[in-house]
Amino acid sequence: MMSFTSSTVRRSLWALAVGSAALALTGCGSSKPSPAPLEALKPSARLSVAWQNRIGDTSADLGLVVAGGAVTAVSTGGTLAAWELDSGKERWRTQIDARISAGAGSDGRHAAVVTQNNELMVFDQGKPAWREQLPGRVTTPPLVAGERVFVMLLDRNVRGYDALDGRWLWQYQRPGGDSLTLATRGVLAPFRDTLLVGQGSRLVGLDPTRGTVRFDVNVGTPRGTNEVERLADLVGPLARADDEACVRVFQLSVACLELNRGSVRWARPQAGTQGVGADERVVVGADGVDRITAWKMDNGEQLWRVDRFTHRGLSAPVIWGDRAAFVDNSGFVHLLALADGRTLARLELDGPAAGTPVVVRDLLLVATQKGSVYALRLN
Template sequence: MQITVTRRGLRNTVLALSMLALAGCSMFSNKNPRYDPVPLTEYAAGVSANVAWSVSIGSGGSFGFVPVLVGDSVYAAAPNGAVSKVDLASGRVQWRGDAKTDLTAGVGSDGGTTAVAAADGTVVAFDDSGTEKWRAKATSAVNIPPAVGAGVVVVRSSDYRIQAFDAATGEPRWNIQRPGPALALKTNMQMIIVDGMLISGLPNGRMMAINASNGSVQWEGTISVSQGATDLERISDVVGTPQIQGPLLCGVAYQGRAVCFDVSQGGRPVWEQNFSSNTGMATDIQQAYIADQRDVVHAFALADGHEVWKQDGLRNRRLSAPAVVPQAVAFGDFEGYVHFLSRTDGKLLGRVKVGGDAITSPLLATDRGVLVQTGNGNLVLVGVN
């Protein structure tokens, strides 16, 4: 996956310079064949995967968009401002909303309030009929999906501020700001609300647990510490979605580490591995699954962090963040394929093409299969047997 680097202040100039720098050492440069995506190979099929349904939810795709499952309904948004609620079983659109502005992030939903965000920091909330409830303004651009729950809508803006708005009225409730690095990634990142606690990774390599109702910080832990002589070398953002399995809270950083903390013992680190991921991890009760910068997939034991297996058959295919289903662990790629790997040993078990250009949104596991938001604004359910 290609990564866009952004900077606070002089944003456009530095963005252009950063992209030129990255282009010179691109993992997909034709000047060095070892960075080319590996071709698809034959494999012994171990699962059957098929498109159960596909529906258009708008147009476009980007890192800040990921579907949300609440009960039997899927909430999703697209960069052109379209917001939808879709029945998981059939793919039938239950309602459509319009934010009336281009979006940079969405969605967050608890089933009662569904929120999206725009480049200028505008946060738009809808009720569960698709009618706009309110608009509010964050302090700067929002590029990761809002988190909704515990009576609040929470966004993290590009000035490294976490802000909460009342879910019913849109009135500001609290905000927290931490010092941020000179450069930060624009890639897949998500916040979650669990048992009234907001869990968020940060661009400074740290993870926070915040009381969602009042904004009091309950815990901070270090995933990674910046190293290197240049701003590019010192990027150490926590990426993907925080993972919770029993007492463990796990995360991974770019140019950093994968770490699991034990929240029942004050958040002490249980294990850590030097690692660099562009997209984040997924977990089940036994293992964490993560693709590294070269799209080599690794499985680590949750108990002690030892490496169980790795799979390089998808190297340089710009993999999405994964999803774990009973039959396999799934990754999307830059050609619109969804690949299924054995959770036991990493062997390739199946693949299906869903189309729609590169899959940049994280995959979402459901009890009916894997939800995929494609690069051209489709929402697809892939059934797995």
């Protein structure tokens, strides 16, 4: 069984510090650049709050997951709750006696989180079901699917458990991986009967029942003369579009893959640190200084690029119909037209997003670092 050494933890935390610093640096200046001012806007659409609930302050990307008609979220302080998607009515709420490092994952019945003491905790409709001490730190929300719970540790060790009884089923870690890892949300996602996991700059498809490899594809070739410059982990969440998916390669590129073949369709250079949004037509992503680019999904041809949001600290985007939605560090939701990048609407929330927004049917769901969960509707 692999162990997670303290030296690996320190190296991973160092990688996170480097990534965070990259967001603030432009050239050689020592002070943080000022965010671009909000543009004068005559909105052509209107965002409104369908419902809003409180979960507690969330200082990291702890995941906001929708399954079984429920929205499930967890706060850093350990409040775990689920609400009805359509109405926001609370289904259940529980308090965990520990601070949370990763979560929540849910299939609508079981919910999983990982504490800062590296303990995997699973709940059945809000009631404790089982727990497991993990051998290392976790920053990627667990995935709950197919009556299994999947966890990826910071050293890229992936583990599968039985969701009902907590039985450890298998573990996987790609041999010969880089020693330096990125301490942020990685790729852990389902695709049909395959589990997709990020292993450095590679996307690996696993058999979820046995942990065996179905495909292993290089998404981006790291560059540089040292480990920091060559750091090119895949940044989650993965943006699915039917049988294709697009992903950010940290500080290197944006790439789209054909999942049935396990092959890269195209890749375009963009030095960013946040995930991307995608549907069957368009891929959208922001670089490290928040210049936003849109590409055609089928061939990677650039559609448009805007630079009016520079240094505003944009979240990963999500595609919402014919629009792309971002949340900035001041708590503003920005809604952009996919056709040309013009701003359609803007709405102020109580704080910046805690992770990537989620779109389900006609709702845009956002969890904020101030501890609110919003369901927004376009009027």
